Amino acid sequence: MRNSKRTDKWALWAVSTLCLGIPAVFILVPILAFVLNSLWHNDAGQLVKRLTLENYVAFFTDEDMRKVYFRTVFLCLSATVTNLVVGYICALYIYRQKVGSRLVLILIFTLPLFTSYIIKMYAIRGILGHRGVINELLIAAHVIQEPITAFIFSQSAIFLTLVVLYLPFSVLPIYLAMERIPENLRLASDDLGGKESHELKHIIFPLSLNGVVVAAVFTFVMTFGDFVTPQMVGGIDGYTFGRIVYSQFGVALNWPLGSALAVILLATSVVVALLSSLLLKLGVSR
Amino acid sequence: MTRKFGLLSFITGCVSLAALVVIYAPLLTVWVFSFWKPIRVEGSLRLADFSWDSYQKLTENSEILETLRLTLTVGAISTVLAIVLSLVFSLFYWRTRGIARKAMQAIILLPFLLPPIIVGLSLLISFNEIYVRRGVLTIIIGHTVLVIPVVYKIVLNRLESINESYIQASFDLGASKFQTLVYVVIPQLGLAVTSGALLSFAISFDETLVTVFLSGSSSTLPIRLWSMMRLGFVPEINALASSIVCVAALATLLFWLVKKQVEARPRV
Amino acid sequence: MQTPQELLKLDNICKSYGQTPVLKNINLSVYGNEFLTILGPSGSGKTTILKILAGFEEATQGVVLLNGQDISDMPINRRPFNTVFQDYALFPHMSVRKNVGYGLIVRGVGRAQREKRVDEVIETVGLTGFGKRLPAELSGGQRQRVALARAIICQPRIILLDEPLAALDVALRGQMCKFLKGMQRRLDIAFVFITHDQQEAIAMSDRIVVMRDGEIEQIGTPESLYAEPQTRFVAEFFGENNLLDGVVHSGDGTWAEVEVETDMGYLTCKSNNTATAVGARVAVAVRPENIDLLEDASRGYACKIEDIQYSGATYIVELSLQKASQIKLKCRLHGSRLPPALGVGDIVGVTWAPGSAVVIGKRDA
Numbered sequence: 039m040r041n042s043k044r045t046d047k048w049a050l051w052a053v054s055t056l057c058l059g060i061p062a063v064f065i066l067v068p069i070l071a072f073v074l075n076s077l078w079h080n081d082a083g084q085l086v087k088r089l090t091l092e093n094y095v096a097f098f099t100d101e102d103m104r105k106v107y108f109r110t111v112f113l114c115l116s117a118t119v120t121n122l123v124v125g126y127i128c129a130l131y132i133y134r135q136k137v138g139s140r141l142v143l144i145l146i147f148t149l150p151l152f153t154s155y156i157i158k159m160y161a162i163r164g165i166l167g168h169r170g171v172i173n174e175l176l177i178a179a180h181v182i183q184e185p186i187t188a189f190i191f192s193q194s195a196i197f198l199t200l201v202v203l204y205l206p207f208s209v210l211p212i213y214l215a216m217e218r219i220p221e222n223l224r225l226a227s228d229d230l231g232g233k234e235s236h237e238l239k240h241i242i243f244p245l246s247l248n249g250v251v252v253a254a255v256f257t258f259v260m261t262f263g264d265f266v267t268p269q270m271v272g273g274i275d276g277y278t279f280g281r282i283v284y285s286q287f288g289v290a291l292n293w294p295l296g297s298a299l300a301v302i303l304l305a306t307s308v309v310v311a312l313l314s315s316l317l318l319k320l321g322v323s324r
Numbered sequence: 325m326t327r328k329f330g331l332l333s334f335i336t337g338c339v340s341l342a343a344l345v346v347i348y349a350p351l352l353t354v355w356v357f358s359f360w361k362p363i364r365v366e367g368s369l370r371l372a373d374f375s376w377d378s379y380q381k382l383t384e385n386s387e388i389l390e391t392l393r394l395t396l397t398v399g400a401i402s403t404v405l406a407i408v409l410s411l412v413f414s415l416f417y418w419r420t421r422g423i424a425r426k427a428m429q430a431i432i433l434l435p436f437l438l439p440p441i442i443v444g445l446s447l448l449i450s451f452n453e454i455y456v457r458r459g460v461l462t463i464i465i466g467h468t469v470l471v472i473p474v475v476y477k478i479v480l481n482r483l484e485s486i487n488e489s490y491i492q493a494s495f496d497l498g499a500s501k502f503q504t505l506v507y508v509v510i511p512q513l514g515l516a517v518t519s520g521a522l523l524s525f526a527i528s529f530d531e532t533l534v535t536v537f538l539s540g541s542s543s544t545l546p547i548r549l550w551s552m553m554r555l556g557f558v559p560e561i562n563a564l565a566s567s568i569v570c571v572a573a574l575a576t577l578l579f580w581l582v583k584k585q586v587e588a589r590p591r592v
Numbered sequence: 593m594q595t596p597q598e599l600l601k602l603d604n605i606c607k608s609y610g611q612t613p614v615l616k617n618i619n620l621s622v623y624g625n626e627f628l629t630i631l632g633p634s635g636s637g638k639t640t641i642l643k644i645l646a647g648f649e650e651a652t653q654g655v656v657l658l659n660g661q662d663i664s665d666m667p668i669n670r671r672p673f674n675t676v677f678q679d680y681a682l683f684p685h686m687s688v689r690k691n692v693g694y695g696l697i698v699r700g701v702g703r704a705q706r707e708k709r710v711d712e713v714i715e716t717v718g719l720t721g722f723g724k725r726l727p728a729e730l731s732g733g734q735r736q737r738v739a740l741a742r743a744i745i746c747q748p749r750i751i752l753l754d755e756p757l758a759a760l761d762v763a764l765r766g767q768m769c770k771f772l773k774g775m776q777r778r779l780d781i782a783f784v785f786i787t788h789d790q791q792e793a794i795a796m797s798d799r800i801v802v803m804r805d806g807e808i809e810q811i812g813t814p815e816s817l818y819a820e821p822q823t824r825f826v827a828e829f830f831g832e833n834n835l836l837d838g839v840v841h842s843g844d845g846t847w848a849e850v851e852v853e854t855d856m857g858y859l860t861c862k863s864n865n866t867a868t869a870v871g872a873r874v875a876v877a878v879r880p881e882n883i884d885l886l887e888d889a890s891r892g893y894a895c896k897i898e899d900i901q902y903s904g905a906t907y908i909v910e911l912s913l914q915k916a917s918q919i920k921l922k923c924r925l926h927g928s929r930l931p932p933a934l935g936v937g938d939i940v941g942v943t944w945a946p947g948s949a950v951v952i953g954k955r956d957a
Contacts, residue, residue, distance in 0.1 A: 053412075053416060057425075058428050061428055061431040061432050062431060065432070067450065068449065071449050071450045072442070127343075131333075131339070134336065149573060149576060149577075150351065157549065158351065160354070160561065164350075164357075165353060202346055260439065264533075266536075283441060284441065287537070293449065297445065300441060303441070307438075
């Protein structure tokens with residue numbers, strides 16, 4: 039469709055530059071800068087702008103760092119799996135309600151997504167702490183005499199907090215995938231005499247799998263990159279990879295190392311995302 | 325269709341209920357504590373009587389109010405910037421073909437897909453390189469970058485659902501591209517822009533992970549809360565937290581309502 | 593009425609999408625105030641012609657001439673044509689008045705004058721009082737009138753209509769046909785109307801362009817297309833037709849009588865300007881309503897009645913030639929003309945006036 043010609047080419051070039059330029063400057067360039075930063079190094083507090091791989095080498099050779107890295111991967115995987123299972127059950131529950139109730143329910147489940155992250159953390163710390171709600175309730179019910187310290191400032195505290203914080207993030211994609219299943223497939227299954235368990239196994243589950251994959255990737259990437267939670271509820275014991283990255287920009291003041299570790303963090307997330315979509319493609323073609 | 329109330333319903337129901345309790349427990353306790361202050365009585369936890377005390381102290385805390393003002397300002401400016409830029413970007417994507425638009429969209433969506441820590445770091449490092457001090461400006465830029473993909477997607481979806489024959493009809497009747505934009509396209513974006521703005525504001529209001537890298541001496545409410553959490557117990561925290569939750573919840577509810585409105589409209 | 597001037601000419605227009613040709617060598621003229629219909633099945637290229645006329649598409653080859661001037665490069669919004677779209681494309685957020693007045697708004701016409709024109713046009717299409725409504729509040733027929741009003745307000749030279757009746761139910765269609773034809777006469781401008789429905793075409797058009805597979809099959813008045821089809825496709829497109837294959841035995845090529853040899857022996861037929869060289873393979877077309885049945889089989893071609901269908905006003909009799917039963921004929925008789933006591937299996941004589949048989953000599957004959 040052509041509508042007024044000559045000024046067009048000019049205008050198009052100007053707009054293209056604007057539309058490509060602004061995102062490039064504010065998004066692409068910073069990311070490149072950050073990657074570049076990871077290739078510099080810190081010499082006694084001073085930034086030396088020469089290209090080197092020593093930060094990456096440091097990561098791969100430092101045994102403690104590797105330990106934390108893999109521990110974090112394991113932690114986030116566990117949180118992800120837990121959230122997938124619980125999230126799937128919740129999504130299934132919502133899906134099986136009437137259409138009107140479904141909307142209300144999904145709203146209830148996802149409302150916490152938009153409420154403050156920090157606040158939830160603060161509240162959880164209050165609940166899990168030595169003098170937190172859970173301990174007080176247990177003592178009042180005479181189940182225990184002394185407050186249980188294991189709830190807070192430990193890896194398990196981080197695990198619990200991550201699960202609670204990110205559960206809505208897994209319910210939503212799974213539910214959305216289920217919602218896309220054509221209703222007449224369920225009707226057909228019913229019509230052919232299938233019981234609920236059949237319907238679940240053969241129809242709902244396979245067709246909701248891509249929602250599960252989305253939820254898995256989401257949850258893992260977010261938990262892996264979370265550096266606030268470990269700090270708030272992890273205490274001394276609560277060192278995750280994300281926290282190490284963050285601390286490089288805090289007191290430790292080793293930005294290049296922090297950037298390099300962040301690149302590794304990013305790479306891990308990307309690998310997980312790619313693996314999952316690969317798995318999905320394989321699963322679908324089966 | 326008969327929905328049998330069998331074992332499956334029971335299990336899923338119980339688990340969901342438990343999950344809801346767990347998800348909402350933190351928020352509920354904060355809300356409860358804001359009205360019934362928790363106090364230590366002989367080493368164990370008791371609740372004081374109902375009072376608006378915490379909220380009152382909140383309104384008197386000028387520092388908190390200042391932070392609130394800043395947060396709202398940042399939210400408003402980021403939202404407006406995001407809307408303006410998203411309109412330009414989404415119109416560009418909608419009406420052009422080729423590599424440029426694909427590259428642009430890929431870059432725009434990046435901050436949404438990347439872990440927040442990466443986005444925060446990138447901006448921090450870049451600002452540092454060009455000697456820009458951390459402060460309100462950097463926070464606004466950070467929030468805008470985070471929020472643009474959301475508004476962009478919402479507006480683009482709406483644009484792509486506009487029937488091409490409206491555009492053809494407008495040209496056919498003699499309108500220029502600009503006139504078509506002003507008279508035919510933009511009026512149909514009202515609801516999309518509104519819902520985008522609401523969502524954008526809610527996200528900005530609550531944004532923590534990226535903001536922490538971009539904050540200077542003064543900062544937004546979530547960051548303030550974080551430092552308050554680390555420094556010690558301040559009674560107004562619960563009131564503050566509850567208020568923030570209410571605001572964010574309201575914005576979200578509004579967003580959902582608007583979204584339903586958009587979907588319920590008759591399509592001509 | 594004065595002799596209409598040639599207003600628009602499509603000169604050798606070709607259009608391809610990539611490697612796929614959609615229009616091949618289209619040569620077409622539109623006259624000042626005619627109702628021209630472009631008729632064809634889907635995929636025949638009729639909508640593409642409209643798009644090229646309006647400017648939504650560019651022809652791969654060929655030019656569009658308006659009063660002799662090449663407007664192929666003219667952008668959409670400068671062309672003096674307005675389109676009524678198939679889905680009407682009424683701006684959903686604007687009232688009827690705003691929709692109708694849109695063409696004037698974008699031309700910067702002053703408010704007072706604009707309102708006056710809008711009132712006039714709304715009255716012309718019979719929608720007085722509907723001005724403030726939104727498109728969503730209108731029925732299909734009403735929306736169509738708004739679309740038409742919107743198209744005529746800027747006084748274009750040609751109004752293009754893209755299958756505007758397709759979305760209406762059958763009862764409404766007949767009404768709208770009358771309405772559109774009336775409008776066209778009243779406005780005295782050219783209408784170019786696209787459709788796949790031959791009944792609409794026959795009812796409204798001054799001339800019809802029959803399209804098939806991107807090419808023009810035949811152009812003519814409804815009467816000439818019906819009575820003197822030039823190709824097999826046209827012969828069968830309008831109403832029903834009996835087609836008999838044969839070879840030209842003799843003739844003089846123009847409006848004369850040509851003998852055609854078929855399995856029925858020699859037939860004397862009209863040739864209507866088609867090239868009918870001796871020996872050419874042709875078809876002979878005879879309309880079912882032009883066939884007479886005679887009780888005495890020897891006075892015509894002897895045929896056996898295979899089936900009789902009664903439909904109130906007519907009988908449709910299906911026959912097969914006795915000598916060669918693979919040749920089938922259909923005959924349509926008024927209720928009163930069926931010889932009594934005729935039934936399935938009887939042998940009758942089939943005959944027609946020589947002028948009713950037409951030779952079809954062009955493609956696929």
